[in-house]
Structures are given as structure tokens and as C-alpha cells.
Amino acid sequence: MLIAKNISKKFSGVIALANISMELHPGKVNAIIGENGAGKSTLMKIFSGVHTQYEGEIFFNNKLVKFKSTKEAEDAGISIIHQELNLVPHLSIAENIFLGRELTNSLGMVKAKLMNEKTTELLSKLNLNIDPATKIAALKVGQQQLVEIAKALYTNAEVIIMDEPTSAISDKEVDNLFAIINQLKSEGKIIVYISHKFKELFAIADRYVVLRDGSTIDSGNINEITQDQLIHKMTGRNIRENKRSSSVKDQPVLFSAKNITLNHSLFKSKKVLNNISFELHNGEILGVYGLMGAGRTELMECIFGLHPKNGSGEISIGTEVQKIKCPADAMAAGIALVPEDRKLHGLIINQSIRFNISISVLETLQKWGLLLSAGKENSLSENYINKLSIKTASDNHLAKTLSGGNQQKIVLAKWLATHPQVLLLDEPTRGIDINAKAEIYELMKTLAAEGMGIIIVSSELPEILTVADNILVMTEGELTANIPIEEATEAIILKHAIHKN
Amino acid sequence: MTVANLKYSKSLSKFQSLIALLILCIVLSILTDKFFTAENGLNVLRQIAVNICISVGMTLVVLTAGIDLSVGSVLALCSAVTAGLLKNGIEIPAGNLWIGFTLLGAVLAGLLLGFLLGCFNGFAITKFNVPPFVATLAMLTIARGFTMLYTKGHPISNLGDSFAFIGTGWLFGIPVPVYIAAVVVLVAVFITQKTKIGRYIYAIGGNEQAAKLSGINIKKVKITVYAIAGALAALGGVIVASRLDSAQPNAGISYELDAIAAVVIGGTSLSGGKGSVWGTVMGAIIIGVLNNGLVLLNVSPFWQQVVKGSVILLAVIIDKAGESKD
Numbered sequence: 001m002l003i004a005k006n007i008s009k010k011f012s013g014v015i016a017l018a019n020i021s022m023e024l025h026p027g028k029v030n031a032i033i034g035e036n037g038a039g040k041s042t043l044m045k046i047f048s049g050v051h052t053q054y055e056g057e058i059f060f061n062n063k064l065v066k067f068k069s070t071k072e073a074e075d076a077g078i079s080i081i082h083q084e085l086n087l088v089p090h091l092s093i094a095e096n097i098f099l100g101r102e103l104t105n106s107l108g109m110v111k112a113k114l115m116n117e118k119t120t121e122l123l124s125k126l127n128l129n130i131d132p133a134t135k136i137a138a139l140k141v142g143q144q145q146l147v148e149i150a151k152a153l154y155t156n157a158e159v160i161i162m163d164e165p166t167s168a169i170s171d172k173e174v175d176n177l178f179a180i181i182n183q184l185k186s187e188g189k190i191i192v193y194i195s196h197k198f199k200e201l202f203a204i205a206d207r208y209v210v211l212r213d214g215s216t217i218d219s220g221n222i223n224e225i226t227q228d229q230l231i232h233k234m235t236g237r238n239i240r241e242n243k244r245s246s247s248v249k250d251q252p253v254l255f256s257a258k259n260i261t262l263n264h265s266l267f268k269s270k271k272v273l274n275n276i277s278f279e280l281h282n283g284e285i286l287g288v289y290g291l292m293g294a295g296r297t298e299l300m301e302c303i304f305g306l307h308p309k310n311g312s313g314e315i316s317i318g319t320e321v322q323k324i325k326c327p328a329d330a331m332a333a334g335i336a337l338v339p340e341d342r343k344l345h346g347l348i349i350n351q352s353i354r355f356n357i358s359i360s361v362l363e364t365l366q367k368w369g370l371l372l373s374a375g376k377e378n379s380l381s382e383n384y385i386n387k388l389s390i391k392t393a394s395d396n397h398l399a400k401t402l403s404g405g406n407q408q409k410i411v412l413a414k415w416l417a418t419h420p421q422v423l424l425l426d427e428p429t430r431g432i433d434i435n436a437k438a439e440i441y442e443l444m445k446t447l448a449a450e451g452m453g454i455i456i457v458s459s460e461l462p463e464i465l466t467v468a469d470n471i472l473v474m475t476e477g478e479l480t481a482n483i484p485i486e487e488a489t490e491a492i493i494l495k496h497a498i499h500k501n
Numbered sequence: 502m503t504v505a506n507l508k509y510s511k512s513l514s515k516f517q518s519l520i521a522l523l524i525l526c527i528v529l530s531i532l533t534d535k536f537f538t539a540e541n542g543l544n545v546l547r548q549i550a551v552n553i554c555i556s557v558g559m560t561l562v563v564l565t566a567g568i569d570l571s572v573g574s575v576l577a578l579c580s581a582v583t584a585g586l587l588k589n590g591i592e593i594p595a596g597n598l599w600i601g602f603t604l605l606g607a608v609l610a611g612l613l614l615g616f617l618l619g620c621f622n623g624f625a626i627t628k629f630n631v632p633p634f635v636a637t638l639a640m641l642t643i644a645r646g647f648t649m650l651y652t653k654g655h656p657i658s659n660l661g662d663s664f665a666f667i668g669t670g671w672l673f674g675i676p677v678p679v680y681i682a683a684v685v686v687l688v689a690v691f692i693t694q695k696t697k698i699g700r701y702i703y704a705i706g707g708n709e710q711a712a713k714l715s716g717i718n719i720k721k722v723k724i725t726v727y728a729i730a731g732a733l734a735a736l737g738g739v740i741v742a743s744r745l746d747s748a749q750p751n752a753g754i755s756y757e758l759d760a761i762a763a764v765v766i767g768g769t770s771l772s773g774g775k776g777s778v779w780g781t782v783m784g785a786i787i788i789g790v791l792n793n794g795l796v797l798l799n800v801s802p803f804w805q806q807v808v809k810g811s812v813i814l815l816a817v818i819i820d821k822a823g824e825s826k827d
Contacts, residue, residue, distance in 0.1 A: 304714075328716040337714065345714050348707035350774055359704055360715040362697040371695050414715070 049073030079157035142173030260313035287468030405436025550678035558730030566773025571640035580738030583611030584748035619731020623724030668744030706773025
């Protein structure tokens with residue numbers, strides 16, 4: 001039995017887990033259920049030795065354990081299969097399974113033949129009849145997952161944690177996976193299963209644990225609870241009354257997307273986005289909600305011209321159809337995108353605030369069509385530093401020296417400087433403090449009041465409910481609902497966001 | 502560390518290559534009488550003019566997180582073509598035609614060729630996603646091969662007095678190559694500090710994804726910097742051929758390494774986005790002064806190589822140490 005007692009974990013002051021306790025039973029599939037950010041991943045990372053600093057205790061087979069590394073956790077018998085598989089693509093199946101624990105002879109030479117034989121044995125247990133010398137890159141995702149499981153079996157793992165194991169595999173592969181899980185269960189292993197897909201949970205899980213905001217809400221046998229009850233436990237917050245009350249539907253249509261479709265870059269038949277159409281009115285704030293992998297970010301990227309090859313569909317501003325093949329086209333059409341990951345995609349972190357704010361509008365800062373005017377550039381950056389109250393002594397400071405909230409404001413400033421008609425915000429408040437969040441909400445409302453159309457992608461339901469006029473809900477690349485704010489509740493939104501049965 | 506201290510150490514690190522150069526000059530002035538003279542100074546500047554031209558181009562490439570290994574071969578090919586056009590023109594056997602080239606025409610043709618070879622590098626890198634290291638390594642071999650084909654392995658010599666002026670002439674007491682290098686540096690400083698494309702170069706090297714999302718045409722900027730690097734290598738080739746009154750098929754071998762050394766000593770990061778043309782000029786001068794000083798001190802050429810390598814290593818170690826303090 002794996003028992004967690006009063007586990008708490010903070011990330012630079014932000015509470016991720018608050019006093020979580022749970023029991024995970026052997027011979028059972030234990031489902032961990034919760035919204036994005038409920039603390040599931042953090043907890044699993046503590047179990048598997050990724051996070052080593054935490055408060056509380058973990059008992060494994062009645063012994064107190066505190067893992068200092070993933071290796072220690074593995075040696076103790078806890079194995080995690082991450083959502084993004086951790087395999088080396090250019091090594092063979094056998095080489096991956098034995099990575100870091102190669103079988104060697106007394107001269108230190110690798111016993112390749114023996115390892116291949118053992119791998120074949122492991123794979124046959126999983127009904128995978130493939131040459132163990134096959135490179136991982138040549139395998140399908142479902143097969144790769146089985147290799148990860150084989151690795152866990154080889155280490156004699158007693159606890160196997162699976163994080164969204166079905167997010168990238170076909171229905172047939174899911175059936176195969178479930179058969180294997182049932183087999184592992186009968187061998188008395190503890191299976192920890194994380195998924196957003198309720199259909200699967202009810203099909204495979206024996207027990208459930210619901211997490212919300214870093215705390216354990218409830219746990220029990222899955223056959224004693226209904227889906228609606230689970231959803232209620234997942235959201236269960238006090239309903240907020242500070243919704244926007246606006247009548248944007250009377251406004252003219254500012255932006256429309258028709259039949260946006262995005263094919264998977266490798267498997268052309270798979271659709272990341274399927275025929276998504278919607279409209280945005282003048283002054284409207286449109287929320288886009290979906291669970292992990294719903295295709296929200298990809299939708300924004302398609303609109304912004306980042307998938308010219310695999311994406312299709314029609315984008316119009318007003319009644320004019322736009323040809324958008326790259327970000328510059330999107331900008332010319334009056335669209336701006338504040339991307340999800342500000343450090344990776346938003347900022348040039350080693351350059352100054354001024355550099356970052358002006359980079360997308362340098363054309364407008366030129367003298368004689370050639371020289372950049374320092375005066376114009378300074379007044380631009382000073383203007384936005386004041387407007388968005390970016391806290392800094394000088395616009396000459398490097399972007400990396402600022403806090404997350406202020407960095408996000410720089411990215412916002414950079415895009416507001418292009419005077420967009422349509423502003424796309426992808427998770428604009430992720431990882432920033434409450435005050436900066438509130439400021440960004442206020443800014444959005446002000447901009448909308450001036451007539452700008454705003455689309456905000458968010459994983460936080462309260463955020464969507466606070467700022468949006470209308471809410472689009474996505475599931476696995478499909479638009480499943482378009483809900484006016486008056487009718488929206490967390491439960492309704494979540495119901496549409498969860499995989500349809 | 503207090504704020505004042507931090508500021509102090511930051512401004513110090515900004516000038517560290519200048520300080521290193523000053524220390525080097527003082528030491529050499531003490532050790533030898535011949536170092537600290539106007540004549541020797543101009544001599545050093547003339548010697549490094551070619552490396553400055555090349556390494557300025559290299560700086561632009563490295564700022565975008567790229568590298569150009571082909572500059573030495575491009576230099577050789579362009580200098581051979583310039584010399585060949587100047588001396589022999591183009592003969593077209595079919596129509597029994599002969600096209601002659603003026604001095605300016607031949608030089609411009611050489612520069613254009615360098616520009617086009619650079620464009621080709623940039624094209625391979627952006628269109629086919631060939632890593633810059635590989636694309637320019639291929640060009641290093643290709644351009645050297647064409648040089649051998651064009652010259653048939655023999656130098657092209659006796660290029661005339663007016664051509665020789667470019668590499669050996671003096672104006673107002675200063676060698677002509679120094680003027681050329683100075684113009685190159687000033688234009689490059691202007692481009693990197695004061696123009697849109699300069700910003701884009703830093704933006705791409707700093708974070709290519711963010712630059713792309715900011716609407717910057719990455720391909721265009723990258724092709725441009727490789728083209729500039731090619732043209733500047735060609736310019737170096739013209740100076741070298743003029744100085745020797747001869748275009749050598751083996752010219753420019755390992756010049757790319759001197760250029761990269763100047764860039765690195767000048768504090769430009771090979772991972773892109775950080776550094777400056779001024780830094781590279783400092784780097785080139787440090788290498789030049791070091792070479793000159795070691796000759797004046799009668800140090801064996803074999804030891805000179807050891808010292809030069811050690812200085813490169815030291816410069817980067819000091820740079821990294823400065824970074825980790827932040």
C-alpha cells in the first residue's frame with residue numbers, strides 16, 4: 001500500500017499541494033481525478049522522486065520513504081509513465097529498457113544478446129511481438145507506451161503511475177492497454193491512473209481520489225459514485241457572481257473563423273482541430289476552455305498563421321476574408337497573439353524591456369526609412385510602461401530581471417503597440433500573482449470597451465467566468481459548446497469539456 | 502552583492518576586452534622598444550584589416566546563432582575571380598567574344614560573387630533546414646574546389662599598380678586597408694545598433710521562436726546576414742590579392758578560425774543574441790597585437806599558436822564567470 005500523509009508543496013511561494021492525504025491500494029486501479037492545476041502532476045512527481053522538497057510523509061509498504069531521486073523511487077518499486085514518453089528515439093527497445101542498468105560481463109562489455117532475449121520475454125507478456133532491436137522512433141505511440149510499461153515491469157515496479165496514458169493512442173490500443181492493466185492488477189500491483197476521460201475511468205478504475213486546488217476532496221469506490229457527482233466534486237467552488245453583463249451580440253461581427261481544421265503534422269489522417277467555426281463581435285471577450293490536449297493553443301496558432309501547411313479554413317475581419325500564411329499576415333490583418341509560454345515564445349529574455357516592446361513595430365519607429373529613432377522608441381516604451389504600470393526603474397533593464405507578471409505585461413505591451421483589432425491571449429495569467437492577474441483582467445475589460453475583440457484561452461474556469469462574454473468549449477479538437485455567460489456555470493462548461501461518451 | 506557593486510562589475514565586464522587589450526599593450530611596451538611606435542601600430546592595423554572585414558561578417562552570423570565556416574574559401578574564390586577578370590576578362594569561345602573588366606568592375610564582380618555564395622549558404626540553411634555548421638562546411642569545400650578549377654592550381658599574378666593600391670597604398674599617412682576596415686566596422690555598427698534588421702538579428706539569435714511570432718521574416722534576415730558575410734569575405738579576398746599582387750589558390754585557409762576567435766574573444770556568444778561588432782573589433786585587435794608582440798619578442802611561431810589558443814579559452818572562461826554572477 002502507498003500512503004500519502006499531509007503532503008504539502010509550494011513553488012516559489014505558490015501553494016501547489018495543501019495537506020493531501022490518500023491511500024493507494026494494491027491490486028486496484030486508483031484513479032486520480034481533478035481539473036488542470038488541481039495538483040495531480042505535482043503529487044505524482046513527489047511519489048516518483050522528481051520533486052524532493054515537500055512537507056508530509058509517504059509510507060510505502062508500511063515504511064516511511066523519502067526519495068532523493070527518480071532512481072531511488074524506481075529502485076524502491078515506483079515507476080511513472082509520463083504523458084510525454086521518456087524514451088530515446090534512436091536507441092532500440094532493448095537499449096531503452098536497459099538504459100542505465102545495462103547487463104554487462106566482467107569486462108564491462110554489454111551483453112546485447114541477453115538483453116534482447118529478456119526484452120522479447122517482457123514484450124511477449126504485453127502481447128507486443130516486435131524485434132527488440134527495433135528503434136523507438138519506428139514505433140507507434142501506443143507501442144512506445146507498452147515499452148515504457150515493459151520497462152516498469154523489468155524493474156519489478158510495484159506501483160505503476162500512468163499519466164494520461166490514452167491521450168495519444170487509438171481505441172484498439174486502449175483496449176489492449178486495459179487488458180494489460182487488468183493483468184498487472186491481478187498480480188497485485190498498485191496502478192495509479194490519471195485521466196480526464198470519464199468513460200475510461202469508469203471502465204478501468206476501482207477506486208477514485210478527487211483533488212481540487214491542491215487538496216484531497218473525496219475518495220472511495222468508483223462504482224459508488226456517478227459522473228455528475230464526480231464533476232461536482234472536481235469543481236465545487238463557490239459560484240462567483242461577478243460575471244460580466246454585456247450585450248455584445250448586438251455589436252457587428254468583428255472577426256469570424258470558418259471551418260478551421262488542422263491535420264496532425266505526422267499522421268495526416270488525424271485531426272488536431274476539426275471544422276471549428278465561430279464569431280467574435282466588437283468589444284467581445286470570448287473565453288476558450290478545454291482540458292489538456294483539446295487544441296486550444298493550436299486554434300490560436302492557426303488563426304495567427306503558424307500552421308500554413310497543415311491548417312485550413314477561413315479567417316475574416318469584418319466581411320473581408322484574410323489570407324493568413326504567416327504571423328506577419330496576421331499582424332497586417334490586425335490580429336495579435338500573446339502566446340502561452342512567454343519565456344519560450346513571447347520574450348527575448350536577454351534583451352531590454354524597450355527592445356521587446358518595440359520589436360513588432362520597428363517600421364513605425366524609423367526615420368528616413370532607415371534609421372531607428374531612439375526618441376520615438378523611448379516614447380513608445382515609456383507610454384506602455386505607464387499604461388500597463390510595468391514596475392521597473394528603466395526600460396533599459398533586461399526582461400529577465402522582471403517578475404512573471406511584469407514580463408507578461410511586456411508581451412502585452414508589444415502586441416498592443418501593433419494596435420490590433422483582435423487580441424488573442426493564450427493563458428495570459430499563468431504563473432503570475434493575483435494583483436497582476438487583476439490588472440490584466442481590468443486591462444482586457446478596458447480594451448473591450450474601446451471596441452477591441454479579445455479571445456482568451458484559459459484552463460482556469462473562474463478566470464473564464466470572470467472575464468468572458470461568451471465561452472467556447474473544446475474537446476479533442478472539436479468545438480463542443482458555445483455558451484453565453486448568463487447560462488455558464490463551471491459544471492456546465494466542464495461537462496462539455498469532458499470527452500463525449 | 503550590492504546594487505552598486507553589481508553595476509560596477511557589469512560595466513567592468515562590458516569593457517573587459519578593452520582592459521585586457523590595454524594591459525597587453527602596456528606589458529608589450531615595457532618588454533620591447535619597438536612595440537609602442539606609430540609605425541608598429543599602423544602595421545598591426547594593416548595586418549588585421551582583412552580579419553576585421555571577415556570577422557565583422559562572422560559577428561552578424563553568430564549573432565543569429567549561426568556560424569560561417571566557408572569564409573576562407575569564399576575569400577580565395579572571390580579573390581581569384583577578381584584577379585582573373587581584371588587580368589584576363591571573360592573569353593567566350595563560341596562567339597569569339599572577349600569581355601574586359603575595369604578595376605571597379607572586377608572588384609564589384611568579386612564582391613557580388615561573395616554575396617551570392619553567402620545567399621546560397623543562407624538559402625540552404627533556411628529553405629532546407631541544413632544546420633549552419635554543415636551548410637557552410639560544404640561551401641568551404643565547394644568554394645575551394647571552384648578556386649582550384651578556376652585557377653588550375655596556379656596563382657594569378659601581376660595585377661597592376663592601381664589594383665595594388667587597395668592593399669598596399671597609403672592615404673594621409675594611414676594604409677588603405679585600414680580605411681576599408683574602418684568603413685566596414687562603422688557600417689556594421691550602424692546596421693546592428695540603428696536599423697530594423699540589426700534588431701531582428703539580435704531578436705532571432707535571442708529567441709527565434711519569439712522573433713517568428715513577432716512577425717519577423719526569419720528566412721530573409723538569415724539569408725541577408727550570410728550574404729553580407731560572403732561579401733565581406735570577398736572584400737577580404739580583394740585586399741589579400743592586392744597586397745600580394747597575386748590571387749593565391751590557397752589563400753584564406755583557416756581564416757574562418759581567426760574570425761571566430763575574434764568574435765569569441767570580443768564577447769559574442771556562439772549561442773546567439775548577445776555580443777557586438779565593437780567587441781569583435783577588440784577581439785581582432787587583441788589577436789593582432791598578440792601576434793605582433795610575440796614576433797617582436799622573438800617567440801617561436803609554434804609557441805604563438807599555443808598562446809593564441811590559450812587566450813581564446815581564457816576569454817570565454819572569463820566571460821562565462823561574469824555571466825554566472827548574475
